[in-house]
Amino acid sequence: MENIVKSFARSLGNGxxxxxxxxxxxxxxxxxxxxTVIVKLINAAQKKGDKQAESAVKFTFGKIFEGAKIETKKGNLSIRIKDATLSNSAVDxxxxxxxKVSMRGTNWNKAFKGETDKPEFDVQAWAEKQVKARPEQLEAMIAALKAQRSNVKKAA
Known part of the structure; x- marks a missing residue:
């Protein structure tokens, strides 16, 4: 365990x-x-002032052990996994x-986040929001949208 912590502290510049x-x-x-070993990795990153490494360790550990609790009491960090669930897909x-991939790059976090579907555009909600924000401009907005419609028809 101590070898892991020492190697991690030495490798903070190499993602x-x-x-x-x-x-x-x-x-x-x-x-x-x-x-304890994860707490020591986080402490090593804190000692070197490496917020990015600290954040990456916490993020990754949180994905592996869903529901893990990271707490700081009186300056001492502790992690509880008693009620946490091990995510086999996150381990994979x-x-x-x-x-193969740097912990410092965006691909590390993206891999754990997975694919997220973009929500479908809700035209009605958008229209209501615009009217609430600028009710006095409603007629001007409708005219502007109609003008844009003619531009779109020409391009199509």
Whole structure:
């Protein structure tokens, strides 16, 4: 466990190496159910003033152990996983990222977030919002939209 923490602290400038060490730490937590190593990784990042690394560790750990509680009492950090659920899909994602993708890049977080569907545009809600915001401009907005309609028909 101490080797993981030392290696992580040394690799704070290298996002790929950080990911490898985080994977080793999370494997330890899964096997032993002891979060001390994750607390030490977060403390190492804090000691170096590396907010990005600290945030990446917390984010990733939160995705692996859904419902984990990270608390700070009297300056001491603790993580509870008693009521947390281990996400096997997140573990698979971690296994595919470690050693290949930098924890510092956007692809790391994107991999854990997955695909999100864009909500369908609600025309009625948009119209209501515009009328509420500028009721005195309603006729001008309708005229402007009609003018845009003729532009769209020409382009099509």
């Amino acid at each position: 790929i190496a950080m990911g490898e060490q985080l994977k080793a730490a999370i494997d330890h937590v899964i096997k032993e159910r002891d979060t 994602i971690l296994n595919s990222l470690a050693g």
